[in-house]
Amino acid sequence: MSIKKPRGTSDILPAEIPAWRFVEEVCRRQAAIYGFSEIRFPTFECTELFARGVGGTTDIVQKEMYTFTDKDERSMTLRPEGTACVCRSVVENGLYAGALPLKLFYLSNFFRYEKPQAGRTREFFQFGCECFGPSTPQADAEAILLGDSVIRGLGIRGCVLHLNSIGCADCRPAYRAALKEYFASHYDELCDTCRSRLETNPLRILDCKSPVCSAIADGAPRTTDHLCENCRAHYEELKSILAQSGVEYVEDPRCVRGLDYYTGTVFEFVHGGIGAQAALGGGGRYNGLIAELGGPELPAIGFALGLSRLIMAMEAEKAPLPASGEGSLYIAPLGGDAVSAATLLCQQLRTRGVRCETDITGRSAKAQLKYADKSGHTYVAVIGTDELAAGKCELKNLRTGEKTGTALDADSLAAAVK
RNA sequence: GUGGAAGUAGCUCAGUUGGUUAGAGUAUCAGGUUGUGGCCCUGAGGGUCGUGGGUUCGAGUCCCAUCUUCCACCCCA
Numbered sequence: 001m002s003i004k005k006p007r008g009t010s011d012i013l014p015a016e017i018p019a020w021r022f023v024e025e026v027c028r029r030q031a032a033i034y035g036f037s038e039i040r041f042p043t044f045e046c047t048e049l050f051a052r053g054v055g056g057t058t059d060i061v062q063k064e065m066y067t068f069t070d071k072d073e074r075s076m077t078l079r080p081e082g083t084a085c086v087c088r089s090v091v092e093n094g095l096y097a098g099a100l101p102l103k104l105f106y107l108s109n110f111f112r113y114e115k116p117q118a119g120r121t122r123e124f125f126q127f128g129c130e131c132f133g134p135s136t137p138q139a140d141a142e143a144i145l146l147g148d149s150v151i152r153g154l155g156i157r158g159c160v161l162h163l164n165s166i167g168c169a170d171c172r173p174a175y176r177a178a179l180k181e182y183f184a185s186h187y188d189e190l191c192d193t194c195r196s197r198l199e200t201n202p203l204r205i206l207d208c209k210s211p212v213c214s215a216i217a218d219g220a221p222r223t224t225d226h227l228c229e230n231c232r233a234h235y236e237e238l239k240s241i242l243a244q245s246g247v248e249y250v251e252d253p254r255c256v257r258g259l260d261y262y263t264g265t266v267f268e269f270v271h272g273g274i275g276a277q278a279a280l281g282g283g284g285r286y287n288g289l290i291a292e293l294g295g296p297e298l299p300a301i302g303f304a305l306g307l308s309r310l311i312m313a314m315e316a317e318k319a320p321l322p323a324s325g326e327g328s329l330y331i332a333p334l335g336g337d338a339v340s341a342a343t344l345l346c347q348q349l350r351t352r353g354v355r356c357e358t359d360i361t362g363r364s365a366k367a368q369l370k371y372a373d374k375s376g377h378t379y380v381a382v383i384g385t386d387e388l389a390a391g392k393c394e395l396k397n398l399r400t401g402e403k404t405g406t407a408l409d410a411d412s413l414a415a416a417v418k
Numbered sequence: 419g420u421g422g423a424a425g426u427a428g429c430u431c432a433g434u435u436g437g438u439u440a441g442a443g444u445a446u447c448a449g450g451u452u453g454u455g456g457c458c459c460u461g462a463g464g465g466u467c468g469u470g471g472g473u474u475c476g477a478g479u480c481c482c483a484u485c486u487u488c489c490a491c492c493c494c495a
Contacts, residue, residue, distance in 0.1 A: 007486070110495085112493090115493095119494095120493085120494075128495090204493095259494090279494070280495075283495095309495060332453090335452080363448095365453055369455040370455050371455085396454070398455065
């Protein structure tokens with residue numbers, strides 16, 4: 001019986017690598033352009049980091065974490081998301097004492113024990129950005145613009161930015177109370193999960209997908225009507241910066257977010273062509289998290305994009321990948337002396353930086369030509385006793401079929417292939 | 419965690435009310451052409467029919483369980 005990969009994981013095969021490389025390159029390039037530096041953190045952390053950072057009422061902490069006990073009886077957890085990890089590192093390494101704003105990004109894999117579905121796996125990859133220091137709407141706008149530039153840089157057009165503000169520590173309690181009162185008056189109609197949310201996290205009832213709860217939520221008090229003066233002004237300013245920057249958005253009072261650490265601005269990049277898991281990414285402000293993890297009061301905003309969802313959106317829109325453009329050569333020797341000559345020539349071309357292969361199987365010319373074509377080479381040179389004697393060969397372009405004569409030495413071939 | 423659909427060759431799939439040695443296309447390899455890929459022709463290799471039970475004289479086919487995949491709920495990137 002063969003061994004299979006764990007449920008909800010995926011192999012990224014050679015044919016898919018160009019798309020992944022392209023997405024990663026665009027993420028890194030845009031992050032650099034916006035002044036973000038890369039950070040890397042452990043694959044597993046102390047379980048308490050997520051229990052405190054992500055929040056005990058979230059589904060992530062309650063039922064989706066890969067938690068295990070190590071040999072010292074300490075509880076460890078495979079990272080289910082990045083923001084808590086980055087914050088821990090910022091606090092532990094005192095990065096907040098350096099220049100502010102502190103702008104960090106990561107490209108990492110994360111783990112959640114969920115039921116696999118289109119756009120959702122148990123191991124997944126995110127590009128995340130976090131900006132620490134400023135609490136200004138300009139910082140929010142910068143984060144959103146960075147996310148938007150990555151999505152657009154990939155050629156994805158059909159993505160809509162959903163925007164909302166869920167209020168700060170000052171105004172959220174009052175809003176929470178208003179929501180609780182409203183939903184309590186509809187208690188008998190709510191679904192079971194929403195009844196329990198009423199106590200734990202009434203905000204989450206707002207994006208319940210059940211038709212009944214959804215209809216009730218339509219009449220619920222809106223976050224944006226209950227914002228304090230600071231939050232309201234902040235939200236208005238953010239909207240005006242986005243409008244000025246040419247970023248289209250829709251205000252979505254139902255956009256709340258499932259992680260406990262969010263305060264104020266929240267947003268999501270939603271795409272219609274990738275199935276039910278429609279968010280390419282999302283994020284928001286989390287001004288209390290650094291302090292919660294033992295650091296100073298340090299405002300922050302961040303977001304993350306799902307890499308496989310970005311690729312799915314590109315595929316749905318048939319967004320093209322950039323062409324490589326580098327020429328390459330396959331040398332097909334025909335037995336005897338030609339094999340050792342081809343091996344030497346191949347090595348000389350490789351030291352000149354040319355992608356080059358020759359036969360290592362001993363098979364026929366026909367089979368070699370077939371391989372050269374299928375493995376993506378642009379040129380092929382067949383070398384037998386005639387070519388060796390003459391010191392010349394024909395270079396065949398596998399795309400066009402045209403042949404050109406070339407001297408049989410590494411410099412000439414390298415020049416011709418480039 | 420809940421629900422729906424599906425698992426037969428590397429891939430895409432046929433397979434009759436349950437009946438001999440499970441097929442096709444495609445891909446791979448070889449030959450037709452000791453020296454020029456894509457088209458054509460011929461041949462070869464490749465299967466515990468997801469797994470385990472059950473019913474039966476007999477199971478790819480029917481029943482149960484289980485695993486996996488896909489889709490949705492939930493949740494999130």
